[in-house]
Amino acid sequence: MTQQQFTKAVGNANEINELLRRYGVKFGIYKNGVFNEQFFPFDPIPRVITHEDFQSIEKGLVQRVNALNEFLFDIYHDKKIVNDGVVPEDFIYISKGYLAQCEGITPKNNVYSHISGIDLVQAKDGEWYILEDNLRIPSGASYPLIARELTRIAAPQAFEENSVVDNRSYAKLLKETMEYANCGGIRAILTPGRYNAAYFEHSYLAEHTGSVLVQNDELFVEDNMLYHRTYSGGKTRIGVLYRRIADEYLDPLTFLPESLIGIPNLMEAYRSGNVGIINAPGNGVADDKGIYYFVPKMIKYYLEEEPILKNAPTYLPFYNNDMKYVTEHLDTLVIKDVAEAGGYGVVFGSDLTKEKLEEFRKTIIAEPRRFIAQEVIDFLDLPILDKGKTVMRKADLRAFILSGKETKVWASGLTRFSRNPDSFVVNSSQGGGFKDTWVLSR
Amino acid sequence: MKRINFYYSTKLTFDDYVHNHSFALRIIPPETPSQINISCALNINPFVSTQQTIDAFGNNVTSGYLREDHRFLDFEIKGTADIDHTKYRTDYMPCYLYQSEYTQPDSILKNFYDGIKGNCTGSASERAAYLSNVLSDTISYEKGSTDTKTTAAQAFMLKKGVCQDFSHILISLLRMDGIAARYIAGLAFCDGETHSWVEYWTGDHWEGIDPANNCPISDDYLVISQGRDFRDCAIDRGVMFGKYTKQLQLVRSVLS
């Protein structure tokens, strides 16, 4: 079955989008202070990853996530990688993601990043590059999951003929991962509430993993155990909490005192080993844009292996040689502010006027640690349907890697594309859409 | 070495009932080479089951949860400790070298440091003493102009503050100077309330300095909690629910 035939079989995108609407595939967005739910536009043409490609991506991602988990354990314990001079101390302690309060805490089975979302792009020459690591609360797995459910109904023939690996095992994989981190009790998913951008995902994953979806006011910590307050006045112990709120808001008695969405003394229960937290608090130190540069070095340091997947060529103005290169080639590089996320704080040198470029150069010289610079990768564009016509657009791939007893790569992923032909930014919060990602089994 | 008796109490009173009250106390003095607890008793009223943990900075954390309605929460600690400040403490953490929430300098504080750094020379102890001297010439001790939320930069702008502000500014200056420093909350000879001072890293151990009094610490200083700044060291933190509008806190402490 060709791509055209598949597209035809899936119908025009409206039909599938109509079904996605019906099942509530939405994300919330605040515009001018008003909450709106938007449907996440789905493009029916799947991204296809060949069996051979996936095998090498899979190995590379497992390797990367294993090294990142070792790194996190090391940073919150002996700090060997710093003491051995592989990663400069500054990059750890200036990172907003480093949480001193987590020093010495060892999560169950030493797993810090249970669910890792690694963003990759494929260049025109076919090579895959890592764009960034997301080890805090990577979102997006639910979208391809439900889209697959619907496209299998709409175009059964495509799945009959193409030997696409079934991706609907994600919920099972997630449940196993949660159980591996479980310290004795029920599984719960903590959401900040229905006005969160990813609320659909929180509730969908709760439904499909058989977890209780909770908000902070339903929970309390007593005698260093986390409990769900039941409506009859009783309590049910929670053994593992997949939290979808940021570290800083997790426990007002340990982190931000003004947090209204946290659970007081959760960190004491966690430190005592009475509850697993997915992902571990403090992971932000490893997915910091500044730390990204060092991940290939981590792989060599901890695993004594050569990195299988490449980073995009990256420069750290912190190092004098790199600063020289960056200031001289600013007009061709992409500059990222290490403190920003979600597609914000990304500047393409080629978009800037001469004056702006000069201004930016000064900012970088004044705050060298705040930025990283990367060569612009010549993305392989993907076809998308736009008003009945196929057009080519930039797209990336968020791969999901789950670390339980073993580290496993989900044979699918979230392919996000930019709807704007001139844009490289694919985030849903910036108006992008998504595609299903097919991994072929042969 | 000196044997001291200590007493500290806090009475929290609310103007209406509160419930689902979680708290975390950093009130039991940590055991360190320079400080050994001979006896130590913690009383909390109303009765509540508590748990003990040790946090990342080495503090004893007592946590508890009061589900039922109550209008007050009192806790007091009474004990005896042997203090010998000449015994070295070596529990270093690299994060103490970096500015934290309360100590982050603004451009004014940075400029101030740039203006004095030429004279800030010698060993870590000499530099700490110098910075503390400059500080006591620049900032006046005055109650009421700052509160527990005041940062080093804000207090420096006001040019006045209490022991907490002196500590934050000194820590900020020490860290700018490349010396790791930490905040200490504890009890000292001054009766009535808790005191705060600073420890700086000499290269192989911690030394204490009291910037509010511009003097080195002695065996009359009992450490209760320590951390990057006040936020890590708050003796009591709590979250509670109810229609209360005011909470009154009475603190009493005695060191003898």
Add this chain to the structure above:
Amino acid sequence: MGTISLEHSDRLYWLGRYTERFFTTIKALGRQFDKMLGTKQGYTDYLDCFGLADTYSSSMEFFRSFLFDNNNPNSAAYSLERAYDNGIVLREEISTDALSFLQMAKDTLDKAEKSDNIRLALLPLEDILYGFWGCINEHIFDDEIRNIIYIGKTAERVDLYVRMKYPYDLVKKEFTRLLKNLNRVPKNTPFRYNTRYLSDLVIAIGTEDEYKQSKAIAIESLKHLFEKPEVVA
């Protein structure tokens, strides 16, 4: 899972109430429309049931407001929006499938608003709502959870039927359903009935004569049915 929080139990109850309020409103408005066909009969008797003033310039304006106006708290659209609000936070309890029927109901109502023949365009709602209740029966394993939704549903029905002056035998039937549901509620949970108000309700709806005279008492008792009894010292 076997753990229900107070917040969720409240949501379940209101999901039942608002879904039922939506359905009964749509049906009642349909009957009102039918009653007015070819007669001089107006719509004010509908407003009277709820003690509402006639502020409408035409019967079409009345119907459009009570069907589609989100700002009218007595409209079908308003009830459906509230049902959806409660449902959206109960996905893992009631299932994505059940929720999808509420989304479909919303979409159908939107389409009907733009249609030339509104009643015809509203017809699929009946299938959709029965589909919703089918899902509730099918997907919810925990009887306690399902029962809370049904308590909301039957309490709403009794309330609306009484207000809308339904014939006694219909009210009695729904009241019996409510009693059966109430009997399943475990002690010390929020939807355990208040004995005092339940006995008032039993008297008020006990016989046809009583029903005709005591509607106000019935509505009032229903309102307080889940209040915690005052503790006598």
